[in-house]
Amino acid sequence: MELTGEIAAIRDGRGDPARLVGEFRRSVLLVPLADGPDGGLMxxxxxxxxxxxxxxxxxxxxxxxxxxxxxxxxxEFLSVLGARLVDAVVPMADGPAGVAVNVADEAGSMFFPPVAGIVPDASAVDLAAGEVA
Structure with a gap:
């Protein structure tokens, strides 16, 4: 099942969170570039x-x-694997960071927060410093 299908299954209460995260990590996502002097990802x-x-x-x-x-x-946007977003981009942020997928789709959006099992342990807000999930 593709990512949008996994999101729908979770939102319907019949999905598997591990399958959702796995599909997110395997999916190529479009990430818009920010305007302005700082640039970067929106x-x-x-x-x-x-x-x-x-x-x-x-x-x-x-x-x-x-x-x-x-x-x-x-x-303008980049095509980026979900895994690359959480494994490489999130750790570079100043402070806690996660990924918001399809935020304009009220019934189809999904947030991937900075917690263990989604982002690297060092970036997870639910782990104490040095703790490993």
Missing amino acids: SAVSGGIRWVYAFTDEEALARFASARGQADREW
Whole structure:
């Protein structure tokens, strides 16, 4: 099953969290580039966590652009494996970070928070310093 199917299964209460995380790690996601002088990947901070935006396809990214009132501009993005986002990008963030997938899809979004089993142990907020899951 692809990532959107695994998200739907979890949201319906019939999914397997381990299968969801595995599919997320194997999926190629579209990550928009941030505008402005700092550049980088587009993200937002909420609840003290930096959430990197990622999308399962161009249609999901287009819905995000439309929700922001920016559907008429060109969106630059990178294609990145979910595993690369959590294993390489999250540890580089200043503070806790996770990945928000398809955030403009009310019934199809999913957050992958900075916890053990999703991000590297050193970046997991649910582990004490030096603790290993």
